[in-house]
Amino acid sequence: MAKKTKEKQLKITQVRSIIGQKGTHKKTIEALGLKRIRHEVIQKDTPQIRGMVFKVKHLVSVEEI
Template identity: 60%
Template sequence: MAKLKITQVKSVIGRKKDHRATVEALGLNKIGKTVIHEDTPQIRGMMNKVIYLLEIEEVQ
Protein backbone atom coordinates (compact mmCIF):
# COMPACT_ATOMS: atom_id res chain seq x y z
CA MET A 1 0.00 0.00 0.00
CA ALA A 2 1.28 3.46 -0.89
CA LYS A 3 2.15 6.03 1.73
CA LEU A 4 1.58 9.77 1.69
CA LYS A 5 4.02 12.35 3.01
CA ILE A 6 1.94 15.29 4.27
CA THR A 7 3.57 18.61 5.18
CA GLN A 8 1.80 21.62 6.67
CA VAL A 9 2.78 24.73 4.67
CA LYS A 10 0.27 27.31 5.94
CA SER A 11 -0.93 28.36 9.37
CA VAL A 12 -4.29 27.39 10.86
CA ILE A 13 -4.69 30.77 12.57
CA GLY A 14 -8.02 32.30 11.55
CA ARG A 15 -9.28 29.12 9.87
CA LYS A 16 -12.57 27.38 10.61
CA LYS A 17 -12.69 25.31 13.78
CA ASP A 18 -13.31 22.06 11.90
CA HIS A 19 -10.36 22.74 9.57
CA ARG A 20 -8.07 23.28 12.56
CA ALA A 21 -9.34 20.02 14.07
CA THR A 22 -8.73 18.15 10.81
CA VAL A 23 -5.12 19.37 10.61
CA GLU A 24 -4.58 18.30 14.22
CA ALA A 25 -6.17 14.89 13.54
CA LEU A 26 -3.64 14.40 10.74
CA GLY A 27 -0.91 14.84 13.36
CA LEU A 28 0.23 18.29 12.27
CA ASN A 29 0.62 21.30 14.54
CA LYS A 30 3.35 23.55 13.11
CA ILE A 31 4.27 24.92 9.72
CA GLY A 32 6.92 22.67 8.19
CA LYS A 33 5.99 19.56 10.19
CA THR A 34 5.75 16.38 8.12
CA VAL A 35 3.90 13.14 8.82
CA ILE A 36 3.56 9.92 6.84
CA HIS A 37 0.20 8.14 6.60
CA GLU A 38 -1.11 5.13 4.69
CA ASP A 39 -3.09 6.09 1.59
CA THR A 40 -6.64 5.32 2.76
CA PRO A 41 -9.98 6.88 1.80
CA GLN A 42 -10.26 8.39 5.29
CA ILE A 43 -6.88 10.14 5.05
CA ARG A 44 -7.65 11.30 1.48
CA GLY A 45 -10.90 12.85 2.67
CA MET A 46 -9.17 14.68 5.52
CA MET A 47 -6.48 15.96 3.13
CA ASN A 48 -9.04 17.15 0.58
CA LYS A 49 -10.82 19.19 3.24
CA VAL A 50 -7.68 21.19 4.11
CA ILE A 51 -5.67 20.79 0.89
CA TYR A 52 -4.96 24.54 0.79
CA LEU A 53 -2.88 24.19 4.00
CA LEU A 54 -0.88 21.14 2.95
CA GLU A 55 1.72 19.85 0.56
CA ILE A 56 1.30 16.18 -0.34
CA GLU A 57 3.82 13.77 -1.82
CA GLU A 58 3.49 10.05 -2.54
CA VAL A 59 6.31 7.87 -1.20
CA GLN A 60 7.01 4.18 -1.63
Protein backbone atom coordinates in the same frame (compact mmCIF):
# COMPACT_ATOMS: atom_id res chain seq x y z
CA MET B 1 2.74 -17.95 -0.10
CA ALA B 2 1.13 -14.59 -0.45
CA LYS B 3 3.26 -11.79 -1.75
CA LYS B 4 3.65 -8.80 0.49
CA THR B 5 2.73 -5.62 -1.29
CA LYS B 6 4.10 -2.37 -0.05
CA GLU B 7 1.29 -0.14 1.17
CA LYS B 8 1.14 3.27 -0.39
CA GLN B 9 1.89 6.11 1.97
CA LEU B 10 1.50 9.87 1.88
CA LYS B 11 3.93 12.45 3.22
CA ILE B 12 1.80 15.36 4.40
CA THR B 13 3.42 18.70 5.18
CA GLN B 14 1.66 21.67 6.76
CA VAL B 15 2.53 24.74 4.70
CA ARG B 16 0.13 27.36 6.09
CA SER B 17 -0.94 28.40 9.57
CA ILE B 18 -4.26 27.36 11.07
CA ILE B 19 -4.72 30.76 12.71
CA GLY B 20 -7.94 32.29 11.42
CA GLN B 21 -9.16 29.02 9.89
CA LYS B 22 -12.48 27.31 10.65
CA GLY B 23 -12.59 25.09 13.72
CA THR B 24 -13.24 22.03 11.57
CA HIS B 25 -10.06 22.72 9.60
CA LYS B 26 -8.05 23.06 12.81
CA LYS B 27 -9.39 19.74 14.10
CA THR B 28 -8.64 18.06 10.77
CA ILE B 29 -5.03 19.28 10.86
CA GLU B 30 -4.71 17.93 14.42
CA ALA B 31 -6.29 14.60 13.37
CA LEU B 32 -3.69 14.27 10.62
CA GLY B 33 -1.01 14.62 13.31
CA LEU B 34 0.32 18.02 12.22
CA LYS B 35 1.41 20.50 14.86
CA ARG B 36 3.10 23.46 13.15
CA ILE B 37 4.18 24.86 9.79
CA ARG B 38 6.74 22.65 7.96
CA HIS B 39 5.85 19.69 10.18
CA GLU B 40 5.72 16.45 8.17
CA VAL B 41 3.89 13.23 8.92
CA ILE B 42 3.65 9.91 7.09
CA GLN B 43 0.14 8.47 6.81
CA LYS B 44 -1.27 5.41 5.04
CA ASP B 45 -2.98 6.18 1.74
CA THR B 46 -6.61 5.46 2.65
CA PRO B 47 -9.86 7.07 1.49
CA GLN B 48 -10.32 8.56 4.98
CA ILE B 49 -6.90 10.25 4.96
CA ARG B 50 -7.45 11.43 1.36
CA GLY B 51 -10.75 13.00 2.44
CA MET B 52 -9.12 14.81 5.34
CA VAL B 53 -6.34 16.07 3.07
CA PHE B 54 -8.92 17.28 0.53
CA LYS B 55 -10.70 19.23 3.27
CA VAL B 56 -7.52 21.17 4.17
CA LYS B 57 -5.80 21.12 0.75
CA HIS B 58 -5.12 24.88 1.02
CA LEU B 59 -3.08 24.31 4.22
CA VAL B 60 -1.00 21.24 3.32
CA SER B 61 1.13 19.74 0.58
CA VAL B 62 1.00 16.02 -0.18
CA GLU B 63 3.56 13.69 -1.71
CA GLU B 64 3.13 9.99 -2.46
CA ILE B 65 5.96 7.78 -1.24
